[in-house]
Amino acid sequence: MLGRKKQQLTFTDINILQTWEQKPLVPEDSFYYGLSQADDVFRDELFADCYASCGRPSIPPSLLVKVILLQFHDRVSDREAEQRALYDLRWKVALNLPLGEAGFDHTDLSRFRARLLLNKKERTIFEEILKAAEAKGLLPTKCAQQIMDSTYVLGAGAVQDTYTLIRLAVRKLLSTLKNRPDFPELSLNLDYEGKGKPKINWEDPAEREKLLNQLYQDALAVISATEGMELSGKEMELRDLLMTVATQDIELKGDGSVTIKQGVAKDRLISTTDPEMRHGRKSSSRLFDGYKNHTAMDKESEFVTAVTVTPGNTHDSEATFELIDQQPEERRPKEVTFDTGYGTGKVREEMATRQIKVISPVPERIGKDGCFPKSAFEIDLDRQTCRCPAGQIAPEKIYDKKTGRLRVFFFSPDQCQNCPLLNQCTRNKKGRRTVTVNAHERYLQEGRAFQKTDEFAGKYPERCKVERKQAELVKYGLRKARYLGLAKVTLQALLVATVVNFKRYWKLLNQKVTAAVPYNDMAINGTTPVLASG
Structure with missing residues (x-):
């Protein structure tokens, strides 16, 4: 049953103590x-459908939401959060808790997070902050300009x-099946x-290879034994996990034995404790293991407007439209x-279809073996011509058989062999240069042309704003996953973003109210304006 925040005050209530002191216990x-002033945002009713309609009242969800946000703000564990709520006056002010009361047990926090995920409420508070900012005129909705960026999140699972x-x-898999009577x-x-x-x-190396073959044989034996069995969802998930790890790094030899294959398998599973985390790259030389957090931020107000997490x-480009589509139309x-x-x-291309303007440099490929890059060639898509740096026009073209799209330009051997720029242009054994046409070439050309304009030069440097926002997200715990699995890491990212957004909301709201109060009135009273709830 949904528990609600109590309105009745007691002599030990923190608000009574502030009245005695005649000043707030923490800076306003x-x-x-x-x-403490945001009860209009953190409302119990938001989570009413997460609870039964009868029974013992729960801890008020509005209280637990505030506790979880304080956890990320102060970077503390569930147990430490309970202690802070009991002894830290700052937390008591934030939670409106009486002296001597924590208001919750630390185990309530993990159960509440599970309840949020189970009822698909992980985005509720994140969205409520943005709605409140819109209602106060702090977040623009029309002609919005946004900045997107990603940062890595180190997984909590063992690699x-x-x-x-x-x-x-x-x-x-064996531990889940051993008590089943139909498992041989x-x-x-x-x-x-x-x-x-072991x-x-x-x-x-010989002992390692012997162990690998024993593990592989055992894995196949267990998989074979489960064929034809009616497996539960969890059992099927573990069977699929075993099938993946037993084959992704394995190469069969001619004698039937196995060895570890060279190279890294695409989408390689790296942990059985968190099967959804993956190898990732911070740069061409720096790697990480875990997830990527993708963020969209309003350029003007600097509120985080969308968050998504991927392996x-x-x-990065695969998360672009998830960041857009999860936002309300307006x-x-x-x-x-x-x-x-x-x-x-x-x-x-998709942005053009949606009539969204893109401010971004076009990715450029470096020429192979130090030769001219593709950007050195002048491609006219309307005339379907390609002119090389020496002024020659490619005489041959290849089209896609299914779509009819122009795919490749070929320069002839005669053109290339007699060219003084040959050594700067190609190392092709056939002695001629080819130029591939991207399926989205027209949009890339438009992007290259736009990035040479004054408008691009004026707008693109503002991208650094999102770098500062990412640093703030990392400050409040985004760099390292607290939990296992994509869903829980996404919840963590949303909660951290909510902390950052609420900080921004409260700061802008203070500035707005302060600006609305004449300076002389504040000087006469000798006080700063107090923001009322709502």
Whole structure:
């Protein structure tokens, strides 16, 4: 049953103590005081459908939401949050809690987070802050200009090697099936009851390969034993996990044995504790393991307007339209600024269809082996011609058989072999240069032309605003995942963004009220204006 915040005051109530002191216990422009004045935003009714209509009243969800936001603001655990609520006056002001009361048990927090995910309420408070900002005139809705960016989130799961992945996946599946009467007795090579790694000489390649083959054989045996069984959702998930890790890094040899293949498999699963985290790249040389957080920010007000989280190996451009589509129609941007990671030809074409202006440099490829890049060639799509740096026109073209789209320009060997720029242009064994035409070439050309304009030069530097916002998100705990799984990491990202947005909301609201009060009135009274709730 939904519990609601009590309105009756007591002698130990924190508001009574502030009355005795005749001044607030915390600064009025602080995050803590702001939370105490935001009961119009954090309302119990928002979560009414998460609770039964009868029974014992719950802890008020408005209280738990504030606690979770304070957790991220102060970077504390569930247990520490309970202690802060009991002894820290700043938290008592924020939560309107009487002296001597915590108001909740630390276990209530994990249950409440699970309730948010179960009832698809993870975005509720994030959206309520934005609605409140719109209502106060702090967040523009018409002709919105937004900036998008991403940052990495280190996963909470352990990153495991191939041996550990297979061993733990076998163990997880066996532990769920061992009590089923229809699961047969298996004679396996290894013991999967113990938690330690197999005791072999890990420096010996022969012993490692022997262990790999034993693990592989056991994995196949367990998978084969489950064929034809009616599996639950959890059991099927674990079986799929085992099938993935047992094959992704494995290469069959001619004699039927297996070895670890060279290279990294595409979309490689790296952890059995968090199967959704992935290898990702911060740059061409710097790697991370976990997720990517993608953020859209209003350029004028600097509110975070959209958040989505993807596995670490997801290209930035794949999150672009999720950031747009999750926003209400009236808040969706008319102009978007982002870096080259988002500014692909496919994104530009879709943006043009949606009539959204793109402020982004076009990704440029470096010429292979130090040769002329594609940008050195003049491509006329209307005339379907390609002119090289030496002024030659490509005589041959290839079209897509299905769509009829122009795909490649070919220069002839005679043109290239007699050209003084040959060594700067191609190392092709056939002695001639080819130029590939992107499926979205026209939009890329328009982007290259636009980035040479004064308008682009004036607007693109404003992208740095979102870098500051990302740094603030990291400050409040976004860099390291607290939880396992994409859904829970997304919840974390939304809660951190809500903390950052509420800080911004309270700051702008204070500035707005202060600006509305004549300076002489404040000087006469000797006080600063107090913001009323609502």
